[in-house]
Amino acid sequence: MGILSRVSRVWQRIEVTLAIGIALLEIGVLVGWVSLRAWSSRYTGEGDSAGLVVRAVVGVVLMGVVTHWGLLRTKLPCTARRVAVTIACVLGVIAARLGVDVGCDQASNLVAWLQSASVLALMGGPRGVVTRLTLWLALIGASLAAGRGKHINIDVATRMLPRRAVVPVALFGWGVAAVVSMAATVGFLDSIAVTKFRADAFTSCKGEESKICDTPVADRFAVVRQGLAVDALLFRTQLALDWRTLPQVLSGEPYDGWMTGQAWNEFLDESDFGLYFSPEAVQGLRAQTADEIRTPALVDPTTGEGRNRLIRVLDLILPFGLLVLGLKFVLRILLALTGEIQVDGEGTHEMAVELGEAP
Known part of the structure; x- marks a missing residue:
């Protein structure tokens, strides 16, 4: 097996692992957020019963699993263990009904904090994160398909071509796909910039100040690099602030009522804001009095942007995914030219078969 084939296999394995991780992360975010929102809702006997349902599910799972594992090594008959687990599940439902309002205030406070004053708020909330993760998963799927020659082929032309023309046509198609992907990468990146x-x-225009010219692409991308540095600062600083806020939220303290002006100013002094922004800009973020209550949410002192600010970083997933897809087509071309894959045309498809693997 050649070095390009090894690179292709490692690349594929990384993408498969990444795809599984992203899918699990998506499921975790959605399930966790829906459950938390449901837990924060009060049950009044009418209307919304999401809080009761999620508590019942948690009660049944906890009581059932604990009872099952507790009786697993006993000498009780199987039927008796089943009855015990069933009774435990029923007790879990009853406990959920009796404690239908337990933890509502804490869950509501946690939801409000995540939506308004956390790293998640900077990224557009759960919807913003899940939307971009779904796009990334789709792009990884396209890359995996291209890497194994399973991408969509339009074979009307190849049906009428002789077998010796199949390889050049396949290489040409991959080349066009690579060029289009690369061009789309630059286009989307320029648009986002x-x-x-x-x-x-x-x-x-240089030399002719009276005329207007397009800003050089390099200058636009330089603005993106500078913006990414600032966004990285906001991300890690907000994450540090969240680390301080989380214990307060979990203890029942209102997320927007625990941080005094003195604590806020001390946090700003410890941060790296002074390395990226002017003293005047940072001064605008400082609390005026030591007793002033501040919401633990950061903003860009030059623009005032905070919530949803990091969505623009997540939007870079699209050009990045297209770049990877273009590189994958380039790799397929190199594999075909070096003879490490065979392109077999049967008139209906251009199917790449990796040497050493079953077709």
């Missing part, structure tokens, strides 16, 4: 990172689309 202008619309999300506020790079100037036009500037004065």
